[in-house]
Amino acid sequence: MHGWGANAEDVASLLPLLNLPDYQFVLPNAPYPYPYSPVGRAWYDLRVENMYQGLAESRQLLIDFLQSLESTTGVPLSRTILSGFSQGGAMTLDVGSKLPLAGLAVMSGYLHPDAVTADQKGIPPTLICHGRYDEVVPLQAALKARESLKSLKVGVEYHEFDMGHEINPQTLEVLRNFVVNTIA
Numbered sequence: 001m002h003g004w005g006a007n008a009e010d011v012a013s014l015l016p017l018l019n020l021p022d023y024q025f026v027l028p029n030a031p032y033p034y035p036y037s038p039v040g041r042a043w044y045d046l047r048v049e050n051m052y053q054g055l056a057e058s059r060q061l062l063i064d065f066l067q068s069l070e071s072t073t074g075v076p077l078s079r080t081i082l083s084g085f086s087q088g089g090a091m092t093l094d095v096g097s098k099l100p101l102a103g104l105a106v107m108s109g110y111l112h113p114d115a116v117t118a119d120q121k122g123i124p125p126t127l128i129c130h131g132r133y134d135e136v137v138p139l140q141a142a143l144k145a146r147e148s149l150k151s152l153k154v155g156v157e158y159h160e161f162d163m164g165h166e167i168n169p170q171t172l173e174v175l176r177n178f179v180v181n182t183i184a
Contacts, residue, residue, distance in 0.1 A: 001028060001088030003108075005040040011085070014167060018176050023183075024073055030088075031061055043091050055094075055112065062095045077101050081179055084109060085167060086137060093145060097123045103182040105175055108134055108165050110141035116148055125155040127178040129171045131163035 002011050008027035015025055032054050034040025035047065043062075044054035070076050081103040084092035089109020096104040097116050104126040116123065126149055130142035139160065149156050159174050 001043070001082075001084035001091055002030065002041065003084075003086030003088050004042050004046050005034040005037060006085075007039060007041045011088075014172065017169070017172050018179075020176060020179060023179065024075060026069065026073065028062070028065060031058055043087050046087065052112070058091065059095055062091060063099065066095065066099060066101075079183060081105055081182060083107070083175070086165065090115075093126075096126075100124075103127065103178065105129075105178055106142075106145065107167055107171055107175070108137050108142075109145065110137050111145045111148060116152060118152070120152060123149065123152060123154045125157070125182060127157045127159075127175065129159045129161065129174055131165060132160050133163065134165045136165035 002008060008029045011027050030041035030043040032042040032044065034042045042054070043058045044052050066077065066082070069080065077100050080101050082092050082096040082101050083105035084090070085107045086109060089106035090112055092104050092106050093109060094112045094115040097120060100122065101124045103124045106126065107129045108131060109128070128142055128146055130139055132139055146156050146158050157178060161168060161170050
């Protein structure tokens with residue numbers, strides 16, 4: 001899932017670099033227009049005056065969409081990895097922690113307030129990748145997500161890279177390995 005202001009086409013350009021020709025990818029566009037560009041999309045508003053407006057609706061739309069995938073793709077949730085970058089990574093942690101997925105992959109993401117709770121069970125194995133110099137989502141957000149998940153006994157694979165708010169070739173290689181090892 002793409003980040004705030006991007007769209008599914010941005011993510012699609014990365015797929016050949018993953019070198020996973022035998023895997024199926026589904027790239028949803030967020031439901032809301034991005035306020036600063038006609039082509040960008042948003043899962044919810046991040047402007048201070050409207051912070052998180054639309055989150056509940058996007059959460060439900062995404063849950064419904066993911067639950068429909070088995071009938072449309074033939075792939076069960078138990079063999080599906082939900083992945084996202086930045087705001088899409090936050091949605092991955094939020095929605096993915098509530099579904100019986102094979103795994104979650106979060107790149108430069110963060111936890112929504114109350115996205116995971118102390119009594120939550122069954123959160124899928126999770127990959128977290130983050131840039132040490134991320135100027136948009138601080139590294140502290142990745143560390144907080146990692147510690148929150150580990151406290152719930154979730155299997156977390158964590159990687160930091162010398163990069164900013166981006167997806168670099170190293171991240172894609174780690175993601176590829178996570179997908180192959182999780183679905184194997």
